[in-house]
Each structure stands twice: as C-alpha cells, then as structure tokens.
Amino acid sequence: MLCNMFRSLLALSPDDVLPSVYLCTNKIAADHENVELNIGGSLVTSALEEACGTSRSKIREMYSELGDLGDVAQACRQTQKLLAPPSPLLIKDVFSALQKISVQTGSGSTVRKKSLILNLMRSCREKEMKFLVRTLVRNLRIGAMMKTVLPALAQAVVINSSYNFNNEGRVENMKDKLQRHSAAVVEAYNVLPNLDLVVPSLMDKGVGFSSSTLAMVPGIPIKPMLAKITNGVQQALKLFENKAFTCEYKYDGQRAQIHKLVDGSLRVFSRNGDESTSRFPDLINIVNASCKPDAETFILDAEVVAVDRNNGHKLMSFQELSSRGRGGRDTSITLDSIKVNICVFVFDIMFANGKQLLGFPLRQRRKYLKDMFYVEKLGYFEYAKEITIEADDACLTSEATLAKISCFLENSFQSSCEGIMVKSLDVDAGYSPSKRTDTWLKVKRDYMEGLNDSLDLVPIGAWHGNGRKAGWYSPFLMACYNPETEDFQSVCRVMSGFSDSFYTEMKGFFSGDKILSRKPPYYKTSEMPDMWFSPELVWEIRGADFTVSPVHQAAVGLVHPSRGISIRFPRYIRTVADRKPDECSTAEDIAAMFRSQTRKMDVAPEN
Numbered sequence: 161m162l163c164n165m166f167r168s169l170l171a172l173s174p175d176d177v178l179p180s181v182y183l184c185t186n187k188i189a190a191d192h193e194n195v196e197l198n199i200g201g202s203l204v205t206s207a208l209e210e211a212c213g214t215s216r217s218k219i220r221e222m223y224s225e226l227g228d229l230g231d232v233a234q235a236c237r238q239t240q241k242l243l244a245p246p247s248p249l250l251i252k253d254v255f256s257a258l259q260k261i262s263v264q265t266g267s268g269s270t271v272r273k274k275s276l277i278l279n280l281m282r283s284c285r286e287k288e289m290k291f292l293v294r295t296l297v298r299n300l301r302i303g304a305m306m307k308t309v310l311p312a313l314a315q316a317v318v319i320n321s322s323y324n325f326n327n328e329g330r331v332e333n334m335k336d337k338l339q340r341h342s343a344a345v346v347e348a349y350n351v352l353p354n355l356d357l358v359v360p361s362l363m364d365k366g367v368g369f370s371s372s373t374l375a376m377v378p379g380i381p382i383k384p385m386l387a388k389i390t391n392g393v394q395q396a397l398k399l400f401e402n403k404a405f406t407c408e409y410k411y412d413g414q415r416a417q418i419h420k421l422v423d424g425s426l427r428v429f430s431r432n433g434d435e436s437t438s439r440f441p442d443l444i445n446i447v448n449a450s451c452k453p454d455a456e457t458f459i460l461d462a463e464v465v466a467v468d469r470n471n472g473h474k475l476m477s478f479q480e481l482s483s484r485g486r487g488g489r490d491t492s493i494t495l496d497s498i499k500v501n502i503c504v505f506v507f508d509i510m511f512a513n514g515k516q517l518l519g520f521p522l523r524q525r526r527k528y529l530k531d532m533f534y535v536e537k538l539g540y541f542e543y544a545k546e547i548t549i550e551a552d553d554a555c556l557t558s559e560a561t562l563a564k565i566s567c568f569l570e571n572s573f574q575s576s577c578e579g580i581m582v583k584s585l586d587v588d589a590g591y592s593p594s595k596r597t598d599t600w601l602k603v604k605r606d607y608m609e610g611l612n613d614s615l616d617l618v619p620i621g622a623w624h625g626n627g628r629k630a631g632w633y634s635p636f637l638m639a640c641y642n643p644e645t646e647d648f649q650s651v652c653r654v655m656s657g658f659s660d661s662f663y664t665e666m667k668g669f670f671s672g673d674k675i676l677s678r679k680p681p682y683y684k685t686s687e688m689p690d691m692w693f694s695p696e697l698v699w700e701i702r703g704a705d706f707t708v709s710p711v712h713q714a715a716v717g718l719v720h721p722s723r724g725i726s727i728r729f730p731r732y733i734r735t736v737a738d739r740k741p742d743e744c745s746t747a748e749d750i751a752a753m754f755r756s757q758t759r760k761m762d763v764a765p766e767n
C-alpha cells in the first residue's frame with residue numbers, strides 16, 4: 161500500500177514525497193535535531209471539544225470505551241453535521257503546520273498551538289481526523305516503521321523508473337532489483353539518518369541509487385552498531401574459532417558518539433541519536449585536549465563512565481552518571497555545576513579526516529584511532545582496555561586462551577565493568593550501523609547469575625501496594641514491545657530492587673494523564689492490574705531465567721503458538737533514561753534470549 165502511494169506521489173506530486181515519509185514515520189525532523197511537538201493529550205482534547213462541539217466529559221467517556229484518542233476524534237467527527245465542506249488538507253500543509261507547532265515556545269504558545277491544531281481539525285475529511293490526532297499524540301499506529309516506509313519508497317522509485325525506461329516492458333530481475341534497492345536505502349539511512357538528504361538523493365538518483373551515494377557527515381549521528389548476547393566465554397570462542405578477535409572491557413556508562421565537525425566544534429550524541437552535547441561540557445574539554453593537531457574531523461564510538469577523582473579515578477555506577485540529569489533529551493550542565501566527573505573510554509572510529517571507515521576491519525580502524533589522540537592522563541580519555549587473540553590461538557581447546565579470556569573477564573568485573581565485548585578483528589570486522597551481528601558479542605555477569613542479559617522493559621500498569629508498601633504501587637506490570645504488531649506485551653510483575661524513595665517518586669509520576677481509564681487495545685496480557693499506565697519509562701530488569709507463561713504475552717507466537725515468555729525472580733536494576741518506550745527490548749529479543757537459554761540447557765543437560 162505504501163509503495164503504491166509513493167508511486168502515485170512520485171508521478172503526480174513529487175514535492176509531497178518527503179513530507180509523506182515524515183508523516184508516515186511520525187517524525188517532524190531528524191532525531192538528532194531534538195524537535196518535539198510538545199503537545200499533551202489535554203491540549204488535543206480541548207481542540208477536539210471546540211472543533212467538533214463534543215463536551216470534555218463525552219470525550220472522556222468515549223476514550224474509556226475506545227482507548228485511542230484518534231478513534232475518539234474520528235467518532236466525534238462522524239456525528240458532526242458540517243455547514244460547508246471543509247477546504248482539503250494538503251500533505252505539505254499538514255507537515256508545515258506540525259513544524260510550526262514544534263517551534264511555538266514561551267507565553268501564549270499553548271493558544272497558538274491550539275489554533276494551529278484547530279485549523280487542521282476543521283479541514284479533516286473521511287478518516288483524516290483519526291490519523292491527524294494520532295499524529296499529534298505521537299501514537300500513529302499504522303504498522304509502518306522507517307524500515308518499512310523507506311523500502312516502500314525505494315521500490316516505488318524502481319518500479320516507476322522501469323515503466324519509464326523499459327520500452328520492452330521487461331521486468332528482468334525485478335525482484336532482485338527491488339530487494340537491492342530496499343536494502344541500499346535502509347543502509348544509507350543508517351549511516352546518514354536524515355530524511356532531508358536521503359529521500360531527495362533517492363528520488364534524484366533513481367535506480368542508480370546505492371548506499372555509497374551518500375557519505376557520512378560529522379554532525380549527523382549514525383545508527384550505532386549493537387552487540388549480540390552470548391552464553392559466556394566458551395560460546396564466544398566457538399563463534400570466533402580460527403579467527404583473530406579482541407576482547408574489550410564492557411564499561412557500564414552511557415554510549416556517546418563523538419563528532420568533530422569541519423568547523424572544529426565537537427558534538428556528542430546518545431545511543432538513539434539525540435544530541436547531548438550540552439550535558440557534557442567536560443567531555444568536550446577532555447576530547448579537545450586529547451586530539452592530536454592533525455585530527456581534523458572524526459566520528460568516534462565511546463562509553464562515558466562516571467569516575468571518582470578522589471579515589472584513583474575509580475569507575476562508578478551508571479546511576480551516578482545519570483544523576484547528572486536525565487539522559488537523552490538535552491539537559492544543559494555548566495562546567496562549574498558538575499558534581500560527577502567522567503572518563504571517556506573510546507572503542508571505535510567510523511570516520512577520520514574526511515574518510516569513511518565503516519568497511520575497514522576493526523584492526524585497521526583501531527590504528528586510525530590510536531594515531532589520532534594522546535592518552536596521557538588516565539581517568540579522562542582512555543582507549544577501552546583490550547586484549548588480542550590471534551587466529552592461531554583462537555581455538556576452543558586452547559586452555560591458555562580460555563584462561564586468558566576468563567582472567568580478563570574477571571578483571572573487568574573487578575574494575576566495575578559489566579563484562580567484556582568480544583569483537584572480530586579481521587574477518588567480517590567492519591562497523592555495521594544499527595546491526596546486531598555475530599562479530600560483536602557481549603559477555604556479561606548476568607550470564608553467570610542467571611539470565612544471559614538484562615531486559616529493558618516498560619511499566620504498563622501496577623497494583624496498589626499492601627502492608628509496608630500501602631500507598632505506593634507494587635508490583636508493577638512490565639512489558640516488552642513488538643514493533644511488528646505495535647503492541648506492548650507483558651513479561652512479568654516486578655516488586656524488588658526499588659528503594660522507598662523510588663516508590664514515592666513513581667506514585668507521583670504515574671498520576672493524572674499517565675493513568676489510563678482502561679486497558680488500551682495494544683496492551684497484550686492476561687494480567688488485570690489495578691491501574692494501567694501510559695507507556696512512559698524504560699527500566700532495566702534482571703531475572704533468573706525465562707519460562708513459558710500462560711499469563712504473559714511477550715513474544716507470543718514466536719516460541720509457542722499461544723503462550724508468551726516470562727522471567728522468574730525479576731528485579732529492578734535502573735531506569736534507562738536515554739531510551740524511549742518503543743525502543744525497549746523487543747519480542748524478538750526475548751525470543752532469541754529464550755532460545756539461547758534453551759540451547760544452553762541442551763548442551764549441558766547434566767548440569
């Protein structure tokens with residue numbers, strides 16, 4: 161359907177293609193530009209009252225019934241009698257109204273935003289009201305993500321150009337062409353996540369578009385490479401048999417992609433591409449001081465970790481770092497207000513002095529990295545601690561290799577790290593933006609404690625606490641996200657790991673608009689908590705192991721046709737501030753972890 165829509169737009173109204181991609185993906189700007197609509201449900205409701213003449217109490221009643229403000233708005237619209245047909249809504253105008261809404265700040269901004277929303281609402285016809293309101297409340301739910309929308313556009317480009325240029329009507333290798341083009345555009349977007357650059361280039365180059373058409377630009381964050389979970393050192397070694405690899409400490413901090421731009425300025429981006437430069441003025445000074453004179457432009461991958469300068473730069477926990485302000489969205493900090501110091505541990509380089517290094521093997525990228533910086537003062541700017549295992553020593557039967565890695569892993573724990581990363585050095589050792597591949601593995605302590613890895617889950621509901629916890633919420637109902645179905649699927653109840661002050665904070669946080677009057681249709685669970693929450697937070701949860709559950713719906717259909725997956729003995733570890741609810745652990749992640757647990761049991765039945 162998307163492909164057909166784009167084909168029509170490409171042929172009839174090409175200027176609408178770019179805004180359509182934005183609207184379909186529910187974005188108004190590139191992620192790193194931190195542009196937000198900043199509209200609450202209550203502002204949309206108030207505009208709806210005025211646009212449709214429906215009372216607030218009626219809207220509330222309908223919302224209780226339907227559970228989706230878009231559906232409510234559509235129902236209000238349908239019952240409304242219009243005196244004159246509204247002027248049509250145009251794609252470009254809707255997009256530009258959203259952009260205008262996003263720049264309204266200061267006094268009177270709510271009134272101006274409402275007036276822009278009203279103008280849009282008054283022009284809605286047919287199903288437009290439903291999707292306009294869903295767009296405004298950032299919950300579009302059309303079952304399409306960037307990785308669906310961009311390939312649809314790429315395919316529309318290919319199909320339209322074959323019609324134009326292929327007189328004989330031959331559709332030779334069309335399937336291959338469509339697949340190649342779809343992959344190329346997604347790859348290009350991972351390296352340059354800016355629709356303003358990718359979409360026009362795709363439209364301009366047509367079938368000639370390839371992922372190398374667009375080069376990385378310092379200042380635009382690339383999608384970070386991700387790591388796969390392993391069952392431990394043995395499994396990692398098995399995957400790298402006869403291949404050179406490296407082990408690095410897995411630091412427990414916050415990922416930072418550090419860019420040096422052509423104008424010499426430095427900018428920092430979080431794991432999900434939000435700019436966080438103003439949260440790290442000290443990081444900017446540290447990196448500036450470590451650059452060699454010929455380090456003109458670069459893009460680095462690093463972990464920022466809190467350190468105790470009075471205690472030999474001892475690494476501190478992630479919680480200490482996050483006390484510098486909530487991650488992700490910019491919270492400015494001045495140099496003299498800094499209470500928690502940091503060290504930057506750099507582990508990769510993707511771009512150096514105008515050269516894109518993604519295709520270079522890690523061994524070579526490391527050489528670039530080490531040539532660019534001074535590492536003189538420990539505890540400020542350091543390369544991730546590492547050991548190298550050459551291909552000859554990379555075998556499961558080598559006691560010496562196993563002992564070397566186990567000792568390195570133990571040392572990483574002693575140094576307050578989460579474990580180690582195991583990465584290919586030469587074979588398939590390029591930097592793959594946004595991918596979880598077998599060439600980047602993580603070995604964490606959780607494996608030894610039970611689960612291979614922790615989960616990032618969203619609290620979607622809670623019960624009223626009893627006894628000592630009366631007056632607070634306990635337990636909380638936690639869910640993962642399934643991007644394919646756009647559902648939050650319950651995984652477990654969690655009631656341990658919280659401090660009293662956290663309970664109090666959550667009681668205040670989950671109130672007002674954040675408590676839903678009924679279970680939304682996209683919450684999948686057989687649990688019936690006392691209240692349902694809107695998806696707002698992401699918490700890291702650890703447990704003992706996975707079980708198949710008749711109550712919880714996580715990954716339902718992936719490992720069992722009707723049952724979901726749950727975790728036993730879950731406990732709260734921390735709030736993951738730099739992740740949005742739809743970026744939490746996915747149903748597929750949980751299914752993969754469940755399978756890897758089953759494999760572990762299969763290989764060692766006697767244990």
Ligand code: ATP
Pocket residue numbers: 385386387388408409410411412413414415431463507544581602613
């Ligand atoms: P986790 O919750 O385990 O950190 P994640 O989903 O955030 O997982 P993964 O890709 O699974 O991310 O694990 C890699 C993360 O580990 C990176 O995002 C980075 O923040 C952190 N990290 C710490 N040290 C390193 C290192 N030496 N190399 C790569 N990543 C590292």
